[in-house]
Amino acid sequence: MTMTVQETMTAAPADIRRHELAAFLRHRREHITPEQVGLPRGRRRRTPGLRREEVAHLSAVGVTWYTWLEQARDIQVSVQVLDALARSLLLDPSERAHLFQLAGAADPTPATSCPSITPALRQLIEQLEPLPACVQNSRYDILAHNRTYGLLLCDLDAVPPEDRNCMVLCYTNEEWAGSIVHLEETRRLMAARLRAAMANHLAEPAWKMLLKRLRAESPEFCEAWDRHEVVSHRSKQKEFRNPYVGRVSVIHTDLWLGPDLGPRMVTYTPADEESRKRLEELHAIAVARSS
Numbered sequence: 001m002t003m004t005v006q007e008t009m010t011a012a013p014a015d016i017r018r019h020e021l022a023a024f025l026r027h028r029r030e031h032i033t034p035e036q037v038g039l040p041r042g043r044r045r046r047t048p049g050l051r052r053e054e055v056a057h058l059s060a061v062g063v064t065w066y067t068w069l070e071q072a073r074d075i076q077v078s079v080q081v082l083d084a085l086a087r088s089l090l091l092d093p094s095e096r097a098h099l100f101q102l103a104g105a106a107d108p109t110p111a112t113s114c115p116s117i118t119p120a121l122r123q124l125i126e127q128l129e130p131l132p133a134c135v136q137n138s139r140y141d142i143l144a145h146n147r148t149y150g151l152l153l154c155d156l157d158a159v160p161p162e163d164r165n166c167m168v169l170c171y172t173n174e175e176w177a178g179s180i181v182h183l184e185e186t187r188r189l190m191a192a193r194l195r196a197a198m199a200n201h202l203a204e205p206a207w208k209m210l211l212k213r214l215r216a217e218s219p220e221f222c223e224a225w226d227r228h229e230v231v232s233h234r235s236k237q238k239e240f241r242n243p244y245v246g247r248v249s250v251i252h253t254d255l256w257l258g259p260d261l262g263p264r265m266v267t268y269t270p271a272d273e274e275s276r277k278r279l280e281e282l283h284a285i286a287v288a289r290s291s
Contacts (some may be wrong), residue, residue, distance in 0.1 A: 106206035130283030147286035181239035191224035
């Protein structure tokens, strides 16, 4: 049910969001054909697009519950259900972001897309090759990367998008962790930086979900986190063991993409001539693999 102009002017923001969410879901449902989601059309179909029960079935939720959602009822919607609805309704990245915003929830898989990753920025990190470069947010999600970075610590393209987070990789991915020469020190510093960054995001679901996952999957993270250390970002020298070219020493530099400590471009420049040659070799391997 759509709100009138007068109702909109007097309604609370949460009420407005619920009605906008209901209208958005209904519109998307009515503009998807059964064939697009692998369902038979049948001869008696009168509903334009999908039926409510079909969306509920595809999303593994109850029909009554989904009906209440389209009726703008005041019900709780989990991020898991929103993710399922986004997939069932074939939402593109912009529509998915809109869905989560209307529901007042944070997307649990933000690494899959990011409005800050423009074609020009993507081209820029590609032009930095053979230097490894990527774009990360303050939560350490890897939002974009060039080919050299994609092979520096592990085969990043083989990692599911929802796992492309430097904290998750450093504490739970054996290949990534094995590539870091000074692993224990690196883990402690990253946990301290995450704690410092999280001070401005304590109530945000995506941050809480990341923290919950790390504490559940890594005793080493729990130990580092419970130290309550806080460290700000700064340039430093790092050393990696790469399976293709051997040991590489680089200077880590953060280039911030806005006035706040949010998205940043991370670059690794060689610390010595041998590392420069090895990065060039690694880039050549990455190019050959991609082609």
